[in-house]
Amino acid sequence: MTPLKVLHVGLGGWGRSWMTVTAAEERVEVVGYVDASAEALALAQAQGAPPERCFTSLADALQGAGAEGVLVTTNAVGHAPVALAALEAGLPVLIEKPFAISVAEARTVVDAAAAKGLAVMVSQNYRFHPAAQAAAAWVRSAPYGEVGVVEVEFRRDSARTAASAHHLLPHPLLLDMAIHHFDLMRFVLGREAVSIDCHAFNPPWSPFRDPASAVATAQFQGGVTVSYRGTWASSGVKTPWSGEWRLDARDAELWWTGRDDPPADRATVRPVGKRARALPLPPVTHLDRAGALAEFVHAVRGGREPQSSGRDNLGSLALALAAIRSAQERRTVPLAELLDT
Numbered sequence: 001m002t003p004l005k006v007l008h009v010g011l012g013g014w015g016r017s018w019m020t021v022t023a024a025e026e027r028v029e030v031v032g033y034v035d036a037s038a039e040a041l042a043l044a045q046a047q048g049a050p051p052e053r054c055f056t057s058l059a060d061a062l063q064g065a066g067a068e069g070v071l072v073t074t075n076a077v078g079h080a081p082v083a084l085a086a087l088e089a090g091l092p093v094l095i096e097k098p099f100a101i102s103v104a105e106a107r108t109v110v111d112a113a114a115a116k117g118l119a120v121m122v123s124q125n126y127r128f129h130p131a132a133q134a135a136a137a138w139v140r141s142a143p144y145g146e147v148g149v150v151e152v153e154f155r156r157d158s159a160r161t162a163a164s165a166h167h168l169l170p171h172p173l174l175l176d177m178a179i180h181h182f183d184l185m186r187f188v189l190g191r192e193a194v195s196i197d198c199h200a201f202n203p204p205w206s207p208f209r210d211p212a213s214a215v216a217t218a219q220f221q222g223g224v225t226v227s228y229r230g231t232w233a234s235s236g237v238k239t240p241w242s243g244e245w246r247l248d249a250r251d252a253e254l255w256w257t258g259r260d261d262p263p264a265d266r267a268t269v270r271p272v273g274k275r276a277r278a279l280p281l282p283p284v285t286h287l288d289r290a291g292a293l294a295e296f297v298h299a300v301r302g303g304r305e306p307q308s309s310g311r312d313n314l315g316s317l318a319l320a321l322a323a324i325r326s327a328q329e330r331r332t333v334p335l336a337e338l339l340d341t
Contacts, residue, residue, distance in 0.1 A: 007067035010074030032065030092119040120310035128291025130281035131258035131265035145250025154243035159233035183316035200327035
């Protein structure tokens with residue numbers, strides 16, 4: 001497979017972190033780096049971006065870099081505009097989450113990709129870890145009956161760190177972080193959310209501008225209930241980034257967690273009345289963002305829809321935005337309210 005020539009747009013801190021991912025993937029060649037900020041480009045060059053491949057204009061890069069695909073790692077406001085420009089230029093797109101700032105905006109990108117016959121993929125990188133994939137397979141095979149209840153807990157502490165842009169993000173938990181967990185709910189359960197009721201708040205010690213903590217209950221197809229508790233301002237023991245999950249099936253429970261800086265992913269099955277045992281985890285060749293990038297390359301080269309495509313990711317984005325609406329309006333929000341408009 002010849003390397004896919006990629007244009008990398010958005011070179012802030014997270015975008016420059018992506019440079020290590022693309023550099024490690026031999027099936028990708030970055031032919032252009034784009035950012036309107038000269039400072040960001042200088043930092044990217046210090047990290048290895050060749051100056052002759054750096055652009056301050058997206059239009060110039062699209063015209064002159066000879067790209068076959070576009071990686072979008074701008075801030076969330078820039079995701080859809082950059083994706084639409086890339087699609088108009090005939091290039092498939094891999095976009096960081098959240099996909100867009102509204103379902104309507106995301107659907108515009110999905111429709112543009114469909115009209116051009118091009119792939120759009122959202123980097124929901126938490127899917128590309130062994131425990132999440134093992135949990136999804138366990139739910140689908142249903143060895144102990146169907147899952148009826150799920151509990152998810154996420155705890156991190158950014159409340160006692162130095163003031164940063166993170167504290168000023170719009171909806172730092174529900175849109176910037178919990179969208180990973182909402183996407184995992186859909187991925188693991190293999191079902192779509194029907195409604196969500198959410199209460200979001202700031203603990204008294206939180207320096208965040210928008211709510212850093214939330215408690216939510218989501219109803220999924222088939223009557224599955226998911227309880228979610230997440231916070232950026234925890235005084236307790238931190239969880240791995242995927243959170244800690246407990247799934248209740250008819251005759252057993254499954255506990256799993258993953259995406260930590262070590263230890264590795266773990267999953268345990270405890271049949272009713274029996275001892276717990278480890279659930280075997282599948283090998284995952286490309287982890288995390290490397291997995292998302294590899295999937296994008298394979299989908300583009302194979303002419304197929306990628307996993308976590310823009311079309312599929314509408315459900316994850318809608319769930320995050322419905323949680324925000326529920327918290328703001330203090331009511332249960334049906335997902336159809338966002339997806340049917």
